Amino acid sequence: MPFFDRDGLQFHYRDEGEGLPFVFQHGLGNDVDQAFDLFRPPPGVRLIGLDVRGHGETRPLGDPKKVAMAVYADDLVALVDHLGLKAAVVGGISMGAALALNAALRYPRRVLGLVLVRPAWLDRPLPENVRIYAHVAQHILRHGASQGLAQFRRTAEFQELEQEAPAVARSVARLFEDPRAEECIVRLERIPHDAPCHDRSEWKAIRVPTLVLGGRCDPIHPWEFAQVLARGIPEAELVEVTPKSWSEERHNQDVQSAIEAFFESHFSLTPG
Helix, strand or coil: CCEECCCCEEEEEEEECEEEEEEEECCCCCCHHHHHHCCCCCEEEEEEEEEECCCCECCCCCCCCCCCCCHHHHHHHHHHCCCCCEEEEEEEEEEHHHHHHHHHHHHHHEEEEEEEECCCCCCCCCCCHHHHHHHHHHHHHHHHHHHHHHHHHHHHHHHHHHHHHHHHHHHHHHHHHCCCCCCCCCCHHHHHCCCCCCCCCHHHHHCCCEEEEEECCCCCHHHHHHHHHHCCCCCCCEEECCCCCCCCHHHHHHHHHHHHHHHHHHHCCCCC
């Protein structure tokens, strides 16, 4: 597995394919495999992804105060540097979308394009839709990961989510099952209270091709957030995808097709 050293940590990443570099970031509590399972690089695309601090095989946790979106974006750009790339298309899922947005705002010369999949943050910390992550953290702290999951399954909050969006409920339950759930609890404590930026008027400065993907029936990743981002980023394209809770297979197919079409429309896809 490839690693690079930074700030006293060994960062794990994946790098597959040849052509247009696309750094695609995972969501909160997931790892790089989430991004690679959702999007497979077609000919002409080089897919790159990083396990951010407190996730996957990136170790140790390091300074808990650096579990923050801006630092995650800094680490992402450090990976681009490590690979000898001048710039890349940057994207992500949920929290990964927030990191990509932060990178596009703070490192505009390093970003060729932007892909935001199921965004969960706009310009304010702790939006109502991500408060569930803080509640998961509280259950792990009080009961431990195993007992915490048993307790959380009994809450009205989880049962309502399971009824409304079962696939999303399963992903929340997996937060308890992560082998590093207790070691890296800080990620669930700090990231919900963070934001990719603090003024959505900043989005007007984004001048690269942008794709925003969202779906309905997903209380953690509201369709309205995707709409707001697409309206606020100049000439952003908005594509509605099948909700994971309706069909995970169709959802994945929709995301794959939309990103491929976006790349073919805006970039020259030449392998090597």
